[in-house]
Amino acid sequence: MPESEYNQKIGYLGPKGTFTKMAVDALFHGGDFTSYETIPACLDAVEAGEIDTGVVPMENAIEGSVHLTIDYMTHHVDVPIVAEMTVPIKQHLLVRKDFDPEVEEITQVYSHSHAIAQCHQYLHKQYPNAELRYTSSTGRAAEIVADSDEPIAAIGNHLAAEENRLVIMKHDIHDYDNNHTRFAVVQKQPKTMKIRDHIPTKHKTTVMVTLPKDYAGALHQVLAAFAWRKMNLSKIESRPMKTGLGNYFFLIDIDQAYDQVLFPGVEAELEALGCSLKLLGTYPSYELSVPTPNMQTSQ
């Protein structure tokens, strides 16, 4: 069957050449792909039913959570996580083919805030005078550099270089080697996805827990509800409720699939404490590799 006949509409944080698109290409086996300029635009499109499935970055090993994704998913849309994938991230310094570092100095470096943060030491040492300019994605940064005739650079991957006819002036400029990003795959209505031949490394569940105000030891009791059931937590993070300074909710990742025994037990125990628990998704977790560059570089 031709790939397009799979009839799955997948949206992602674009434009072309983003890490999100790399992750999408690594996971899905064909489909109709639509790129969105921002994370909220992609999540809104899933919420509105314009696309079946959306893919957005959720967490980076160096920079931490992508707050825009987490906040938008918890405050503005109701789109459960149906899968997650972790991919290795390599950041490169991209310039136009006609840029000559012997003649001109880079005055501005464009990229997504997480990409800039991942290369902070490198930029600080090599380009202390360059202005850092934040974009909605690394792919957008590459487009800006391609469309400009100023001495500017982008931070992004080799796909962004290829798609925008840029060259990699310096490979692997990220400050830490073990750089990975987790991407969330979300759907409004459950729809079977046609994915490549990958086996999930584990199953996870993400919940949002809201605590009662001024209740001494509330978080301790929340954690105890998971602990005595021997449910392993792989992440806990607090985020502002946006209702006033000091009001937070907790996002908790549990290393197991939702079941009808342990989770309802936790929920009942938390409700008795005055907490509320919302399920954000129970999903397979994939660890994927992405292709390495095969193109012209200036090194």
Ligand SMILES: O=C(O)C(=O)Cc1ccccc1
């Ligand atoms: O901007 C991109 O390419 C994205 O997909 C978001 C992102 C940014 C930095 C590291 C990983 C993902």
